[in-house]
Amino acid sequence: MAYEARTKPTEVSVADFIAAVENPQRRADAETLCALFAEISGEPPKMWGPSIIGFGRYHYRYASGHEGDAPRLGFSPRKAQTVVYVMSGFQGQETMIARIGKVKTSVSCMYVNRLDQIDLGVLREMAVASLAHMSKLYPDD
Template sequence: MAYELKTKQTDASVIEFIEQVDSEKKREDAYKLLDIFTETTGFEAKMWGPSIIGFGSYHYKYDSGHEGDAPLVGFSPRKAKISLYFAPGETKREDLLKSFGKHTTGKACVYINKVADIDADVLKTLINESIAFLRATYPE
């Protein structure tokens, strides 16, 4: 049975999604991030799955044969924390995160409580590095 990708680009409205975020502060931060990601990437924001706001896309194919499409970068204003999605090469990511501000990390995500906790210039660099890394790793 083929693995079905859950996170696909949809036609859902990014603004309607942000407007449904319970916390007013998280909504404000989502709009700030929307501006930063849009300005930095030059891509229009699109919904990926029910809760990820993604920018741009790339097609990946692993040695295992698994392949699919994913956003180059993105974020999601979740209940607990805001998830930021980027994939710059590990060493560069770790170096950049040292000066990023208050955050925690997961395998592919960086979690923040609020935009005021982070350095927006470092965020822009992380976005650009992620796009460059993914384009080099998965050329079209």
């Protein structure tokens, strides 16, 4: 239940959420990511649950029968790091991760300490590739 609540869109203002991020570096990084992902996705930012800023939407259904909605692209400016959410499994993903700079990864998450420690051009490539991959996997959303 907590997972489902986290992934539902809310009416909370993205601008207000970003303005409330305490760490000034993390707040500036959130503003940069918000503009970048809105440009790449062509979608306005939307809050998903209490801390995820998402762009677009898709509906997933697992073999187990579990299903729900999630943003196609997103990020969350957390206290320790910013988490960037991209769909895993797209062509060239490993090469891009090797080129992007200082990040940690797990499945569809990249943990970034500061945007100035990564190559934003590579992040753009990853986001574009991830969205293209999502369009193939979830074409009707």
